[in-house]
Amino acid sequence: MTYTPKGKHLIAGEWIDGDKTFASSPAHGPVHEFASGNEGLVDRAVWAAEQAFEVYGYTSRAERAAFLDAIADEIDARGDDVTEIGTQESGLPAGRLQGERGRTTGQLRLFAQHIRDGDYLDRRHDGALPDRQPPRPDLRLIQRPIGPVAVFGASNFPLAFSTAGGDTASALAAGCPVVVKGHPAHPGTGEIIAEAIHAAIQKTGMPAGVFSFIHGDSNAVGKALVEHPLIKAVGFTGSLRGGRALFDLCAARPEPIPFYGELGSINPCFVLPEALATRGAQIAEGWVGSLTLFAGQFCTNPGLLVLPADGADAFVDTAARASDAVAEQVMLTHDMAQAYRDGAGRIGDLAATVTRTESHGRNARPNVYRTTADDFLRDHALGEEVFGPMGLIVTVKDDDQMIDLARGLEGQLTATLQMDDADIPLAARLMPVLERKAGRVLANGWPTGVEVADAMVHGGPYPASTNFGATSVGTMAIRRFLRPVSYQNIPDALLPEDLRD
Incomplete structure (x- = not known):
């Protein structure tokens, strides 16, 4: 059955129209009208969140876990409709949307179990020492929720990084109410997920x-x-330009607040000499496959590949054949497709062509270019992210220049080593550099898969993200929406339930 969006905002349990509307721009399927938000609706939603915090911030871990599980159940119950509206709006294939829905519900259930376990509370107790001089008071510490949180939906992940994505899931798990600004690229997808959360609110009280x-x-x-x-x-989660503007607004407030922005990355991959000699063709094909997956619309897209000049020609030839064989793919919006064409053209004017294609309308084909480390280090523009299936191959003269190039990189979400056992000495020299540059360092894989797990970090030094100590994926994401509170000589009856004897 075809899902028809309401076209309304959900404000504290009520579906509300607006004075103005905007039309969706789907890749295929019907166009729908949606109410445009305004400052009055924002104020109403945030005040409702503040009032809810007085209750929700003091619910038990079991109650919040049941709520998160209920959201996941309600999303699954709408699975076919979610896939239908999501594919229409984004142009992503049904299989991708179904997998992303599983990731979304999976991380909700993961956070439910995480707060049930309770380790994230970091509970500490220094007992009173009345006979010590000077006496020590009784001190107890626990992590407490910070209050209402704003979440911005992401364009490239209509489910896993949007309405009920990792930011919302971790904030709700922490005990923080959430106000989501939906992304205009997929308003119907955002709205049906909001319906699921609304149903879970009603179900769990x-x-x-x-x-x-x-x-x-x-x-x-x-x-x-x-x-x-x-x-x-x-x-x-979004562009460097948009995220930096919001970051500056947060910093300029009378009360500055943390802005956890995941902004962009070219995710460098370093092909070390022995790996290049023994399996260069396999690595080239794997790189192009990762680079062009879903039209390269991943924040972990491996847009930069660094390898020795000696042996690079055969690698480049294989990459050219592999990228030439990739068919045109639909991008998330017309604006993104145009930005990709502009960015690929800009890099093409600065570097030698490996594969240069023409893309039309909302579609994109791969573009791959080649340059030297000397030119890359000389021109900052070569290191700027182009969102889409574009890659830049950079050749280095020797091991020392590879390390110099790594040192010259900006902050990244990921850094990858393609290496064999004989490459370990060079990899050991690179590791201290790369772990300062990236939130995740991986070997002999590709960064486009981001596992939702306890040990995952999805973040990195600026401009990859605005807070290098945080992650937007994995259970550690809950720390963003908590703060430590110490209680000194507080009677047991007044302590948070999780601190009481």
Whole structure:
């Protein structure tokens, strides 16, 4: 059955129209009208979140876990409709959307189990020492939720990084109400997930203001949200330009708040000499496969590949054949397709061509270029992210220049080593550099798979993210929305339940 969106905002349990509307721009299927958000709706949603926090922030871990599980169940119950509207709006294939839905519900259930276990609370107790001089008071510490959180939906992951994605799941797990600004590239997908969260709120008896969803087709909604004095943190996945603007707004507030932005990365891959000699063709084909997966629309897309000049020609020839064979793919929006063409053209003017294609409309084909380490280190523009299936191969003269290039990189989400056993001495020299540059370092794989797990870090030094000590994927993401509180000589009856004797 075809899903028809309401086209409304969800504000503290009520579906609300707006004075103005905007039309969706699907890759295929019907166009729908959606209400445009405004400052008044933002204020209403945030005040409702603040009121809900007085209840939700003091629920038990078991109650919040049941709520997260209920959200996952409600999303699964709408599975076919979610896939239908998601594929229409994004152009992503059904299999990708179904897999992403599984990732979304899986991380909700993962956070439910994480808070049931309770280790994230980091509980500490220094007992009183009344006979010591000077006496020591009784001290207890626990992590407590910070208050209402703003979340911005991401364009490239309509489910896993959007309405009920990792930012929302970790904030709700921490005990923080959430106000989501939906992404205008997939408003219907955002709305059906909001419906699922609303149903879970009703099922579990949570306060209605614990979640609100506001459609937004302008910067005004986002600006009003991050500047609202009751918002205590922001979660964002998107462009460097947009994220930096919001980061600056957060910093300029009378009360500055943390902005957890995941902004962009070219995710360098280093092919070491022995690996190049023994399996260069296999690595080239694997790189192109990762580079062009779903039109390269991943924040972990491996856009930069570094390898020795000696032996590079055969690698480049294999990469050219592999990229030439990749068919045109639909991109998430017309604007992104145009930005990809512009970016690929800009890099093409600065580097030698390996594969240069023409893309039309909302579609994209791969573009691969080649340059030297000397030129790359001389021109900062060669290291700027181009969102889409574009790759740059950089050749180095020797091991020392490979290390110099690594040192010259900006912060990254990931860094990859393609290496064999004989490459370990060079890899050992690179590791101290790469672990300072990236949030995740991997060997003999490709970075486009981001496992949702306890040990995952999805973040890195700026400009990959705005807070190098945080992650937006994995259970450690909950730390972003908690703060430590110490209780000195507080009677047991007044302590948080998880601190009481």
